[in-house]
Amino acid sequence: MFKLLKKSQKSQARLGKLKTAHGEISTPFFMPIATKAAVKNLDTDEIKNLGAEIILSNTYHLYLQPGMKIMKKAGGLHKFMNWPGPILTDSGGFQVFSLSKIRKILPGGVEFRSHIDGSKHLLTPKSVLDIQKVIGSDIAMILDVCPSSTAKREEVAQAVETTSQWAKQAKFAISRGSSVEPSSAKGYGGAKQLFFGIIQGGIFQDLRLKSLKELVELDFDGYAVGGLAVGESNLQMYDVLDYLAPAMPEKKPRYLMGVGTPENIVESVKKGIDMFDCVIPTREARHGRLYLWNKGKSVGQKNFYTTINMANAKYRNDFFSVNDSDLKQYSKAYLHHLFKTGEPLGMRLATINNVGFYLKLMSEIRKEIGQGRL
Amino acid sequence: MFKLLKKSQKSQARLGKLKTAHGEISTPFFMPIATKAAVKNLDTDEIKNLGAEIILSNTYHLYLQPGMKIMKKAGGLHKFMNWPGPILTDSGGFQVFSLSKIRKILPGGVEFRSHIDGSKHLLTPKSVLDIQKVIGSDIAMILDVCPSSTAKREEVAQAVETTSQWAKQAKFAISRGSSVEPSSAKGYGGAKQLFFGIIQGGIFQDLRLKSLKELVELDFDGYAVGGLAVGESNLQMYDVLDYLAPAMPEKKPRYLMGVGTPENIVESVKKGIDMFDCVIPTREARHGRLYLWNKGKSVGQKNFYTTINMANAKYRNDFFSVNDSDLKQYSKAYLHHLFKTGEPLGMRLATINNVGFYLKLMSEIRKEIGQGRL
Numbered sequence: 001m002f003k004l005l006k007k008s009q010k011s012q013a014r015l016g017k018l019k020t021a022h023g024e025i026s027t028p029f030f031m032p033i034a035t036k037a038a039v040k041n042l043d044t045d046e047i048k049n050l051g052a053e054i055i056l057s058n059t060y061h062l063y064l065q066p067g068m069k070i071m072k073k074a075g076g077l078h079k080f081m082n083w084p085g086p087i088l089t090d091s092g093g094f095q096v097f098s099l100s101k102i103r104k105i106l107p108g109g110v111e112f113r114s115h116i117d118g119s120k121h122l123l124t125p126k127s128v129l130d131i132q133k134v135i136g137s138d139i140a141m142i143l144d145v146c147p148s149s150t151a152k153r154e155e156v157a158q159a160v161e162t163t164s165q166w167a168k169q170a171k172f173a174i175s176r177g178s179s180v181e182p183s184s185a186k187g188y189g190g191a192k193q194l195f196f197g198i199i200q201g202g203i204f205q206d207l208r209l210k211s212l213k214e215l216v217e218l219d220f221d222g223y224a225v226g227g228l229a230v231g232e233s234n235l236q237m238y239d240v241l242d243y244l245a246p247a248m249p250e251k252k253p254r255y256l257m258g259v260g261t262p263e264n265i266v267e268s269v270k271k272g273i274d275m276f277d278c279v280i281p282t283r284e285a286r287h288g289r290l291y292l293w294n295k296g297k298s299v300g301q302k303n304f305y306t307t308i309n310m311a312n313a314k315y316r317n318d319f320f321s322v323n324d325s326d327l328k329q330y331s332k333a334y335l336h337h338l339f340k341t342g343e344p345l346g347m348r349l350a351t352i353n354n355v356g357f358y359l360k361l362m363s364e365i366r367k368e369i370g371q372g373r374l
Numbered sequence: 375m376f377k378l379l380k381k382s383q384k385s386q387a388r389l390g391k392l393k394t395a396h397g398e399i400s401t402p403f404f405m406p407i408a409t410k411a412a413v414k415n416l417d418t419d420e421i422k423n424l425g426a427e428i429i430l431s432n433t434y435h436l437y438l439q440p441g442m443k444i445m446k447k448a449g450g451l452h453k454f455m456n457w458p459g460p461i462l463t464d465s466g467g468f469q470v471f472s473l474s475k476i477r478k479i480l481p482g483g484v485e486f487r488s489h490i491d492g493s494k495h496l497l498t499p500k501s502v503l504d505i506q507k508v509i510g511s512d513i514a515m516i517l518d519v520c521p522s523s524t525a526k527r528e529e530v531a532q533a534v535e536t537t538s539q540w541a542k543q544a545k546f547a548i549s550r551g552s553s554v555e556p557s558s559a560k561g562y563g564g565a566k567q568l569f570f571g572i573i574q575g576g577i578f579q580d581l582r583l584k585s586l587k588e589l590v591e592l593d594f595d596g597y598a599v600g601g602l603a604v605g606e607s608n609l610q611m612y613d614v615l616d617y618l619a620p621a622m623p624e625k626k627p628r629y630l631m632g633v634g635t636p637e638n639i640v641e642s643v644k645k646g647i648d649m650f651d652c653v654i655p656t657r658e659a660r661h662g663r664l665y666l667w668n669k670g671k672s673v674g675q676k677n678f679y680t681t682i683n684m685a686n687a688k689y690r691n692d693f694f695s696v697n698d699s700d701l702k703q704y705s706k707a708y709l710h711h712l713f714k715t716g717e718p719l720g721m722r723l724a725t726i727n728n729v730g731f732y733l734k735l736m737s738e739i740r741k742e743i744g745q746g747r748l
Contacts, residue, residue, distance in 0.1 A: 043723070337454075
């Protein structure tokens with residue numbers, strides 16, 4: 001399902017193809033985030049036209065809203081949201097730990113109260129797989145425990161321990177086959193899901209390598225680095241990747257969860273990462289921040305991009321368009337006006353620009369690796 | 375500039391063509407509202423693809439934001455918002471009376487405080503023309519006094535009086551030529567603007583006919599019925615149209631401002647109206663209400679359409695798509711989910727549906743008139 005096509009001579013960067021039930025994707029790639037079955041402000045035609053080959057959605061959110069009864073009747077997420085391409089769903093672990101104020105880690109799973117209505121729920125390694133089976137995602141993530149960046153070693157060690165136990169339970173559930181009828185039966189092909197384990201261990205080298213080793217023994221289809229981009233510094237993150245990525249199986253895709261800025265992505269690709277997702281392009285767009293290329297620079301060069309905040313008064317009189325972007329037909333003055341007056345079109349145009357930027361970033365990265373420059 | 379093509383045998387309905395600097399439009403038509411230089415939630419490609427031939431924008435709002443300095447530098451509204459087709463701008467009169475809490479009618483214009491920052495402004499019959507010249511609208515409205523539906527006869531009579539005086543001053547300004555360089559000079563053709571007078575008079579027949587007579591004496595390019603859809607009943611509105619429309623010049627376009635529901639539009643077309651604008655399709659969309667055709671019905675038949683509120687829990691489980699609309703690829707359950715979770719995509723899809731419905735309503739109306747059924 002993963003084919004390694006090229007290894008860079010200049011870095012640990014790789015080119016590959018990941019085959020999923022809904023299509024093949026070139027790596028390294030970036031997944032726009034459709035948390036609640038929609039990429040904020042964009043429809044699926046736009047996402048596709050911007051060049052997205054895969055999107056990410058969210059087990060925790062979809063489980064609470066619309067809920068699995070609806071998801072099942074809908075025939076899965078692809079049909080529900082009208083997206084024909086591959087979908088990755090994260091396990092819900094991260095959201096339980098970041099969104100739910102009341103939660104309790106049990107040996108068999110995590111009990112939490114919904115951040116929406118306070119209702120009580122239990123997610124187990126098996127139940128998140130059942131949920132993701134109903135969602136019909138192409139890539140399902142294994143339930144993990146994600147400690148914060150300020151967690152002490154002891155807490156991180158315990159998280160690794162529990163994550164490994166849960167991964168074992170998940171693997172056992174997978175080997176027995178899901179008890180749930182897959183949504184994918186209804187019109188989206190007899191999809192074979194891929195399962196990715198999530199490596200924890202914070203910034204502790206021995207814990208990271210232990211977590212990796214225990215997951216690799218279970219043999220997943222891919223491996224994700226979780227618990228980064230949660231508050232640690234860039235240097236700490238790069239340090240983890242420097243020892244962790246080379247230790248990850250070469251022939252399996254490597255996914256760095258929730259990362260990051262354009263330079264984070266370039267650096268992480270150079271350290272051997274193949275897959276990314278991040279809220280930055282969509283969230284920053286809603287605040288008026290546009291990601292733009294600097295002319296004549298290629299990715300990896302210093303200052304290859306810049307950001308501008310359209311809400312800034314200095315764009316009031318700027319009748320130049322946003323060059324090299326999907327917004328060529330609009331002046332900065334117009335975009336400024338839209339943000340100033342709160343017109344929803346502003347957020348949408350900014351989102352188109354930023355998601356387009358991130359997707360072009362990935363295609364430029366692939367080109368640079370292909371031509372031996374990265 | 376206006377060509378009457380057909381008069382119905384069954385009603386006062388008419389078919390025509392209105393020629394503007396940015397293109398010819400088939401009447402009767404509906405103008406989607408781009409109050410602040412954007413149709414809420416839609417980009418101009420979408421508006422065009424939905425079949426809009428003309429949009430409406432707002433002198434009062436554009437004058438305050440982005441202001442005329444910016445509008446002039448932008449080269450006018452067409453360029454600013456990237457809309458190549460005809461634009462009508464209302465005069466600002468209605469907005470001054472509905473939005474600004476502090477205002478004072480003077481013989482020479484209306485003094486008001488901005489609803490945004492409280493700053494003091496004066497709009498005069500000449501200045502609103504200058505503003506609309508800078509905006510570069512294809513159809514400019516003359517400044518009027520718009521009383522509320524509860525205004526006593528005396529107040530309405532005074533409004534008619536002032537509106538006529540202002541129309542005279544406007545006509546004088548037009549005859550002398552604007553002192554402002556038209557924005558249209560910059561890339562949008564040497565546009566010849568059309569000027570429409572606005573008939574006031576509330577629900578008082580003699581005042582309405584007096585207002586009409588005084589405006590017709592000044593010879594405008596078209597005539598608008600103002601001061602309706604401000605709180606009076608449908609029957610009162612129809613009553614006004616019954617005596618007013620037949621008295622309006624046959625060879626000039628007739629515009630009913632701010633109206634209305636689909637049945638209001640059908641009825642008003644049958645009473646001889648050619649042009650409409652209304653916030654209903656866009657505003658209701660933001661509240662989750664969709665306008666839909668009833669199968670097998672043609673416009674003018676009882677119950678030819680229906681509305682449904684996507685936020686209603688009964689659509690949670692409805693996996694049928696919204697038929698005969700631009701949303702065929704989405705189930706009602708998905709649209710419900712988008713409104714329930716507050717995803718901005720929901721408002722946008724609903725807006726596409728409703729603006730599409732109103733534009734199709736007009737093309738159906740034209741077809742029905744053309745085939746002698748309306």
